[in-house]
Amino acid sequence: MMEPSNSPPFNNSAHRPSPQLPQFTQSTRTYSARAARAPTKTVSPQEMAANQPSSQPPTRRSSRPRPPGGPTNVRYLLAGSSILAGLVLMVDVSRLFEPERSQDICQEVVQAESVLSRNELLQLLSIPERSARSAVRSVVSAPYCLMPHVEVRAGVMAEREAYPLAFDPETWVVILYEGEEYAGYAFSFHQ
Amino acid sequence: MRLAFTSKWCKWAVFTSVLVTLTGCGDRPTPVQPRAFQIQQQWQLEPGSVVAGRRISGGLGDISIDLDGGTVHAPFEGELQPFQADCVVFSSPELPAYLLRLCGLQAPNLGKRREGQSLGSGHTLHFAALRKQPSGQWALVEPSKAILERILTKP
Numbered sequence: 001m002m003e004p005s006n007s008p009p010f011n012n013s014a015h016r017p018s019p020q021l022p023q024f025t026q027s028t029r030t031y032s033a034r035a036a037r038a039p040t041k042t043v044s045p046q047e048m049a050a051n052q053p054s055s056q057p058p059t060r061r062s063s064r065p066r067p068p069g070g071p072t073n074v075r076y077l078l079a080g081s082s083i084l085a086g087l088v089l090m091v092d093v094s095r096l097f098e099p100e101r102s103q104d105i106c107q108e109v110v111q112a113e114s115v116l117s118r119n120e121l122l123q124l125l126s127i128p129e130r131s132a133r134s135a136v137r138s139v140v141s142a143p144y145c146l147m148p149h150v151e152v153r154a155g156v157m158a159e160r161e162a163y164p165l166a167f168d169p170e171t172w173v174v175i176l177y178e179g180e181e182y183a184g185y186a187f188s189f190h191q
Numbered sequence: 192m193r194l195a196f197t198s199k200w201c202k203w204a205v206f207t208s209v210l211v212t213l214t215g216c217g218d219r220p221t222p223v224q225p226r227a228f229q230i231q232q233q234w235q236l237e238p239g240s241v242v243a244g245r246r247i248s249g250g251l252g253d254i255s256i257d258l259d260g261g262t263v264h265a266p267f268e269g270e271l272q273p274f275q276a277d278c279v280v281f282s283s284p285e286l287p288a289y290l291l292r293l294c295g296l297q298a299p300n301l302g303k304r305r306e307g308q309s310l311g312s313g314h315t316l317h318f319a320a321l322r323k324q325p326s327g328q329w330a331l332v333e334p335s336k337a338i339l340e341r342i343l344t345k346p
Binding site: 105129130131152153154156174175176183189 | 283320323324
């Protein structure tokens with residue numbers, strides 16, 4: 001074991017022009033020590049012992065053949081990085097880059113306590129589009145807020161009013177009027 | 192024994208990879224469902240129709256805009272869904288009673304869109320505004336300059 005012929009790594013280095021294998025298998029400290037020693041073809045037992053990692057018994061390190069799958073350090077690195085990547089991916093990274101929800105839909109708060117009850121909502125849904133605005137106003141109270149006016153149809157300015165649902169405050173109902181005509185409603189989900 | 196130790200780590204790595212595959216891809220967005228609705232005005236030739244071997248790209252009721260490769264933006268927060276032929280439909284909870292039909296966009300950005308985000312780009316855009324009718328059908332209406340400016344300019 002103490003002879004160079006019985007310790008393959010060290011024996012190899014003596015015959016190889018460039019010591020490529022040790023770059024991956026040994027620590028930097030070990031490699032530099034060996035590089036300095038490269039012209040010497042024999043290695044003393046003391047030097048060998050000094051070059052062994054302290055956690056490994058010298059006998060096992062030198063006599064045992066290297067596992068075929070590659071160096072152990074690389075395996076640890078792969079396993080560790082896989083686990084790290086797994087943890088990172090389990091947190092939905094894409095959500096971190098999503099912009100915040102666009103600004104509040106309200107332009108002007110009308111009645112801060114205004115909510116739409118279940119009953120009011122049911123009555124609203126039963127009103128056909130293009131009914132009179134007064135038909136809607138007879139079943140719902142004043143809105144929580146007004147949204148900015150918008151012109152979709154040429155020459156017609158649409159007014160929009162918003163109500164949070166009493167039983168689901170994250171959900172808002174937006175009602176659109178054109179003049180004295182009720183045009184329709186939509187549900188807006190606030191996150 | 193050391194070999195067993197490393198193979199245990201390898202098993203963990205494989206297990207983690209499988210876990211990542213199962214959980215990481217779980218949130219992948221599902222394909223956007225096409226929007227189906229009936230247009231009140233029915234004409235013989237509509238976008239997607241073929242006459243004399245040529246495809247109709249815009250129909251009566253469309254405003255055709257020379258985009259010249261330019262981008263169309265979401266006028267509100269909403270959703271872009273496939274419709275018929277090469278047309279897509281934009282709807283928004285902030286804009287009840289209206290649908291916006293856009294034909295001619297190349298590779299439209301389907302799905303949920305925030306206000307100002309790109310809906311797609313193309314050479315010629317055929318744009319139509321549709322308003323909901325009491326019958327449940329949608330009527331083609333004349334779009335305003337304001338809504339066209341809103342989709343053609345980035346806020």
